[in-house]
Amino acid sequence: MKEDKSPNLERKNGESPFLLTRRQFLKAVGGGIIIFFSCGDLTAQERRPPGYQNLPTDFNAFLRIGANGRVTCFTGKVELGQGIVTSLAQMLADELEVPLDAVDMVMGDTDLCPWDMGTFGSMSTRFFGPPLREAAAEAKAILIGLASEHLRLNENQLIAKDGVVMDKSHSGNRVTYADLVRGKSIEKHLPKKPPLKNVSEFTIVGKSVLRKDALAKVTGKGQFAGDIRVPGMLYAKILRPPVHGAKLKSMDTSALQMDKGIQIIQDRDLIAVLHRYPDGAEKALSKIKAEFDLPDAKVDAKTIFNHLLNVAPEGEMVTQKGDINEGERIAREAFEATYLNQYVAHATIETHTALAKIEKDRVTVWASTQRPFGAKEEVAQALGIPSQKVRVIGPFVGGGFGGKNENRQVIEAARLAKLTGKPVHVTWSRQEEFFHDTFRPAAIVKIRSGVTEANQIVFWNYNVYFGGSRGAEQFYDIPHHRELSHGHYTGLPGAHPFGTGPWRAPGNNTNTFARESHIDIMAAKVAMDPLEFRLKNLSDERMMRVLKAAAERFGWRASPAPSGRGFGVACAMDAGAYVATMAEVEVDQDSGRVRVKRVVCAQDMGLAINPEGAKIQMEGCLTMGLGYALTEEVHFNGGRILDRNFDTYEIPRFSWLPKIETVLVENSGIPPAGGGEPAIVCMGGVIANAIFDATGARLFELPMTAERVKKAFQRR
Amino acid sequence: MIEIIRFKLNRKPMQLTGDGERRLLWVLRSDIGLTGTKYGCGEGICGACSVLINNKATRSCLVPVKEIKGKEVMTIEGLVRNGRLHPLQKAFMDHDALQCGFCTPGMILNAYSLLLEKPQPTEAEIIEGMNDNLCRCGANVRIVQAIQSAAKEMRGGGRG
Numbered sequence A: 001m002k003e004d005k006s007p008n009l010e011r012k013n014g015e016s017p018f019l020l021t022r023r024q025f026l027k028a029v030g031g032g033i034i035i036f037f038s039c040g041d042l043t044a045q046e047r048r049p050p051g052y053q054n055l056p057t058d059f060n061a062f063l064r065i066g067a068n069g070r071v072t073c074f075t076g077k078v079e080l081g082q083g084i085v086t087s088l089a090q091m092l093a094d095e096l097e098v099p100l101d102a103v104d105m106v107m108g109d110t111d112l113c114p115w116d117m118g119t120f121g122s123m124s125t126r127f128f129g130p131p132l133r134e135a136a137a138e139a140k141a142i143l144i145g146l147a148s149e150h151l152r153l154n155e156n157q158l159i160a161k162d163g164v165v166m167d168k169s170h171s172g173n174r175v176t177y178a179d180l181v182r183g184k185s186i187e188k189h190l191p192k193k194p195p196l197k198n199v200s201e202f203t204i205v206g207k208s209v210l211r212k213d214a215l216a217k218v219t220g221k222g223q224f225a226g227d228i229r230v231p232g233m234l235y236a237k238i239l240r241p242p243v244h245g246a247k248l249k250s251m252d253t254s255a256l257q258m259d260k261g262i263q264i265i266q267d268r269d270l271i272a273v274l275h276r277y278p279d280g281a282e283k284a285l286s287k288i289k290a291e292f293d294l295p296d297a298k299v300d301a302k303t304i305f306n307h308l309l310n311v312a313p314e315g316e317m318v319t320q321k322g323d324i325n326e327g328e329r330i331a332r333e334a335f336e337a338t339y340l341n342q343y344v345a346h347a348t349i350e351t352h353t354a355l356a357k358i359e360k361d362r363v364t365v366w367a368s369t370q371r372p373f374g375a376k377e378e379v380a381q382a383l384g385i386p387s388q389k390v391r392v393i394g395p396f397v398g399g400g401f402g403g404k405n406e407n408r409q410v411i412e413a414a415r416l417a418k419l420t421g422k423p424v425h426v427t428w429s430r431q432e433e434f435f436h437d438t439f440r441p442a443a444i445v446k447i448r449s450g451v452t453e454a455n456q457i458v459f460w461n462y463n464v465y466f467g468g469s470r471g472a473e474q475f476y477d478i479p480h481h482r483e484l485s486h487g488h489y490t491g492l493p494g495a496h497p498f499g500t501g502p503w504r505a506p507g508n509n510t511n512t513f514a515r516e517s518h519i520d521i522m523a524a525k526v527a528m529d530p531l532e533f534r535l536k537n538l539s540d541e542r543m544m545r546v547l548k549a550a551a552e553r554f555g556w557r558a559s560p561a562p563s564g565r566g567f568g569v570a571c572a573m574d575a576g577a578y579v580a581t582m583a584e585v586e587v588d589q590d591s592g593r594v595r596v597k598r599v600v601c602a603q604d605m606g607l608a609i610n611p612e613g614a615k616i617q618m619e620g621c622l623t624m625g626l627g628y629a630l631t632e633e634v635h636f637n638g639g640r641i642l643d644r645n646f647d648t649y650e651i652p653r654f655s656w657l658p659k660i661e662t663v664l665v666e667n668s669g670i671p672p673a674g675g676g677e678p679a680i681v682c683m684g685g686v687i688a689n690a691i692f693d694a695t696g697a698r699l700f701e702l703p704m705t706a707e708r709v710k711k712a713f714q715r716r
Numbered sequence B: 001m002i003e004i005i006r007f008k009l010n011r012k013p014m015q016l017t018g019d020g021e022r023r024l025l026w027v028l029r030s031d032i033g034l035t036g037t038k039y040g041c042g043e044g045i046c047g048a049c050s051v052l053i054n055n056k057a058t059r060s061c062l063v064p065v066k067e068i069k070g071k072e073v074m075t076i077e078g079l080v081r082n083g084r085l086h087p088l089q090k091a092f093m094d095h096d097a098l099q100c101g102f103c104t105p106g107m108i109l110n111a112y113s114l115l116l117e118k119p120q121p122t123e124a125e126i127i128e129g130m131n132d133n134l135c136r137c138g139a140n141v142r143i144v145q146a147i148q149s150a151a152k153e154m155r156g157g158g159r160g
Helices: A022-029 A042-046 A084-096 A124-151 A177-181 A214-218 A278-286 A304-311 A324-330 A372-383 A408-420 A430-436 A508-525 A530-536 A541-554 A611-630 A683-695 A706-715 B024-032 B087-094 B104-117 B123-130 B140-155
Strands: A032-037 A061-065 A071-075 A103-107 A158-161 A164-167 A174-176 A185-189 A234-238 A247-252 A263-267 A270-275 A289-293 A316-321 A333-341 A353-359 A362-367 A390-393 A424-427 A443-451 A457-465 A480-486 A567-574 A577-587 A594-604 A659-664 B002-009 B012-019 B050-053 B056-059 B072-074
Touching: A032 A124, A061 A124, A071 A084, A084 A103, A084 A124, A124 A158, A124 A164, A124 A174, A124 A177, A124 A185, A164 A177, A174 A177, A214 B087, A214 B104, A234 A278, A234 A408, A263 A408, A270 A278, A270 A408, A278 B024, A304 A443, A324 A443, A324 A457, A324 A480, A333 A508, A353 A408, A362 A372, A362 A408, A372 A390, A372 A408, A408 A424, A443 A508, A457 A508, A508 A530, A508 A567, A508 A683, A530 A541, A530 A567, A541 A567, A541 A577, A541 A594, A541 A659, A567 A683, A577 A683, A594 A611, A594 A683, A611 A659, A611 A683, A611 B140, A683 A706, B012 B024, B050 B104, B056 B104, B087 B104, B087 B140, B104 B123, B104 B140, B123 B140
Parallel strands: A032 A185, A071 A103, A234 A424, A362 A390, A457 A480, A594 A659, B002 B072
Antiparallel strands: A032 A061, A061 A071, A158 A164, A164 A174, A234 A270, A247 A289, A263 A270, A316 A480, A333 A443, A353 A362, A353 A424, A443 A457, A567 A577, A577 A594, B002 B012, B050 B056, B050 B072
């Protein structure tokens, strides 16, 4: 990604090339074959900000084949570790018939890449993949057309392979893509959908290949936003209130007045010290004496749930079928429970970072962000300048998980660059990261359900509060059900004492924990094996298939819970994928500590572009998911965040590792589903169910800390 | 206090003049411009800033530069020798032992130090030795595999 061999697209007159006319644009790009296409759903396209109205609405990505034969894909998506720098290149190379290493990805640069909504929701491969392949197929068709003239042969006599077009019957009669492109300047919009290769014809897609970013990342050369250096840059440290909602009462910077290397900036809410070294700025900040008016703490980890229920808005319908009252009437037995989860941090190892540089009236920002184009708008707004004057570059991002949709640090760096007239670098400390993170919200799920004499689930009355609707959809075969979602995961004013936002598979971890726990409660009550009970109440073949695949690998033997074995099962749908997870746990009866010994996860994600990459994402999900299941909760009192570092906020470590086994359930006839999130969503439910199977104690709140497990023992 | 600090950095002699209390992490990243060493937590908890000091993995966010006088410091940038990747780097690539890549330099250097101490580590020893390096993407399983495979490669005549 850093080896940008793309043409120089420096702005003319300070304008982004996407504001140039087509003719100027083509000239700026430097010729070759260019295919414009659009990716993502159309609603996303319609959501582009007003400033972009002048931009082409008919494409948001393009690929170019240069006269050197190299192929470049320009996209506003960013590489967060999810591997799209590789999987997108694979799709492009396969369809275009070029070697994978002939493809360069230019990502997340708002000047070089067309507008893009952002990198989240496991959408890159799902929504970007198909149009990218079509664009590549179109480029290949153009190349074959050119080759037909060049070789004086009918197109149907030609075949493309490894960047060469050749005569099918005389492979020596050939011409390279580079030779065909040289001196040409062809611009084409993706017309009607060109024919694509069949899955059986793939030579690169579906194969496990070396990550394109691996070399840069093992040598320390891969650049993250914090690694960019520009002459004259200053490092900033920003004065933070001790509590969300606190107001600055007084400030004394006299201890810094003798220090010539320090610059102090106070601009409304933004108070910062700047120094040529990051540690210099940090030291200076510690010498500022500031007093704040602190708001009263109104909620804590215990009272937050009642508070949220009190302020929750009316529910919005997620899915519905039949008549709940009718279901209540038929049911032999009803089950009612409330499920809770605490706030969870993103806790990426790279904290929010940005470097902003202003030259004349043009702003360039390098940022760790999942939304470069969003950041561009936000910077323009904060500085009161047209967004055409802002360029945001997203280098490698050190983890996102939804947390880097929030661009606060980008605005801070840009404002400080304007105020000081110098390039300014902002890297949040770990404590700032815990303070300003937009947490996965505390949320509540209430479920009332019932079963018939025949152990069929006959009704399901579901309400989720502030968790989000993703994953609340019903996929069990229930004649009478209604799922309502009250309030979004971004919260409402007055709901949460600090910021909340999307967290890997937003909503679904909360919803799946509740649903799958509740299913298990019913299965246990009717003394059925939990897998058997699920299969009995499902008719979705794909879900049944992943459950059976997981069971086969796990070696599941039927028994009603609690069996004492510590086995759990959970299943879910997320981002178009089907997931079933089984786990084995060991629970210490004295301490309540849970150790997950083994996790098996089966996933049907349609066509897997890079199967090894997909499995890596699954392993990552399963490992990360141990955290929110067992330990991760943001400790707080009102707007005060008590966690400052990884000592009290415990994320998974090597010593927690269970034996992890992943199974990709083949389904290559179906377009790719998302892969970066689905496998995490079962982790709360599967571990809760395994704890019950081991001990007979049911957990209703995430995370399932040793303390909560011990409390659950007492309820047995 | 302004001090002169002489040490070896990635096998080359180096001299710094400055405040000896400053932490090695920031000196490496901002003064020297070696940005492969990452800031993750600033308190020695996460291991993203690990470097080798006299071949022992050390949290550079905690080390005042005056303490490296006369010592040999190696960062991730020094691991490639004569254009050849170290077996650990190769193994991390081959095993896809990274995702976002931010913790990777610290992981590799911590593993380097571990393998010097225990050239034939058991899986349990690898887990114990790596336990204080945090990876948020969850590449842990592959990191263990990569270290096992690099250890084997290094014992089989590769350089150590």
